[in-house]
Structure formats: structure tokens, C-alpha cells
Amino acid sequence: MRATLLLLVLLALTCCVADKDVRIVTINQLDSGRTGPPYDLDITVSELDDGATLLDAMNKAQDQGLMTYSGIDYGPPLGMYITTIDGVVRRQQDHEYWQILGGPDMKSLDLGVSSYVPNNSETVLFRSLTFSSGTEKEKAREDL
Numbered sequence: 361m362r363a364t365l366l367l368l369v370l371l372a373l374t375c376c377v378a379d380k381d382v383r384i385v386t387i388n389q390l391d392s393g394r395t396g397p398p399y400d401l402d403i404t405v406s407e408l409d410d411g412a413t414l415l416d417a418m419n420k421a422q423d424q425g426l427m428t429y430s431g432i433d434y435g436p437p438l439g440m441y442i443t444t445i446d447g448v449v450r451r452q453q454d455h456e457y458w459q460i461l462g463g464p465d466m467k468s469l470d471l472g473v474s475s476y477v478p479n480n481s482e483t484v485l486f487r488s489l490t491f492s493s494g495t496e497k498e499k500a501r502e503d504l
Contacts (some may be wrong), residue, residue, distance in 0.1 A: 380408040382417040383483040384427065388448045390456065390488050395466045401446055401486075403427055414460070414484055415440055415473040431473075439474025445486055455492065461485040 386401040387394065403426045405417045421427045431442040442458050443450060450456040460469045462476070462484040469476050469484075478484055 378407050378409050380410055380412060380478075380480040381406045382408060382412075382414070382478045383481075384417065384421060384486070385483060386445055386448075386458075386486045386488075388445075388488050390490055392487065395461060395485055395487070400448075401427055410480075411477060413474060414462075414476045414478055417478065417484075418473060437475075439472045442473060442486070448488070450488055455490050457489055457491065458486045459489045461487060 381404055383404045384401065385397075385399040385403075388400040403421055405421045405424075405426070408417055408420065418427070418429055422429060428444075428446055429442055430444045431440045433440050442460075445458065450458050460473065460476070461467060462469050462478060462482055466483070466485060476484075
């Protein structure tokens with residue numbers, strides 16, 4: 361009787377732990393300035409563990425054929441730097457990157473994909489941006 365009860369409790373805990381859904385969307389257009397649709401990628405990854413990171417969600421989506429991505433893994437504490445999503449490459453040497461936004465206010469995240477743990481039903485946006493090098497900023501100031 362106790363063994364059966366223990367088994368039922370373990371099954372109940374297992375089913376409740378893997379119930380987080382995360383929506384991943386992308387805007388491939390450089391410097392679009394928007395966070396809303398239309399999106400170039402719009403998927404939902406289901407049945408994630410409560411403690412799953414954004415990278416865990418991306419791995420599951422890639423395993424299911426919902427998206428592809430690649431990047432550079434710098435190891436702890438920096439983690440994975442995403443360079444390519446569904447064949448769209450953003451390179452630092454070209455002054456391009458994938459900005460990651462999330463949370464209730466769709467703000468730029470302070471953590472990367474390896475560390476960020478999205479909430480259940482959260483939407484995470486990868487937005488394509490460019491940045492200026494220090495030299496370009498100095499040139500812009502000189503032109504003023």
C-alpha cells in the first residue's frame with residue numbers, strides 16, 4: 361500500500377514538473393525597433409521542466425525540428441553566445457547581434473540563454489540589431 365502511494369506521489373510530481381511552455385519569436389530585420397509582430401519565427405516549446413533555461417528550450421525546439429540555432433559556447437560563467445537562428449547569421453565582426461528580450465515588459469535580458477530561466481507561458485524575443493564600434497562613435501562625434 362505504501363509503495364503504491366509513493367509511486368502515485370512520484371508520478372504526480374513528475375507530471376507537474378514538466379509543464380512549462382516557452383514561446384520563442386524572432387525579428388530578423390536589422391534594427392527594426394519593434395517588439396511586436398510580424399515575426400520571422402514564432403514557436404512554442406512545451407512540456408519543459410520548471411527550471412529549464414532558455415538554452416534548454418532552444419535545444420528541445422531544435423531536437424523537434426522547430427528551429428535551428430548555433431553559437432559560440434564560452435563556458436561558465438558566460439555560456440552560449442547565439443550567432444545564428446534559422447540560418448540568419450549575426451556576426452560581431454559585422455557589428456550585428458541577437459538581442460534577447462523577455463519578461464513581462466519585454467525588456468532586454470541581463471542574462472544569456474545558458475542562464476536565463478523563462479517563466480511558464482513567457483515569450484522570449486530574439487531581435488536582430490547592429491552596434492557601433494568605439495571608432496565609429498568617435499567619428500560621429502567629430503562630424504557634429
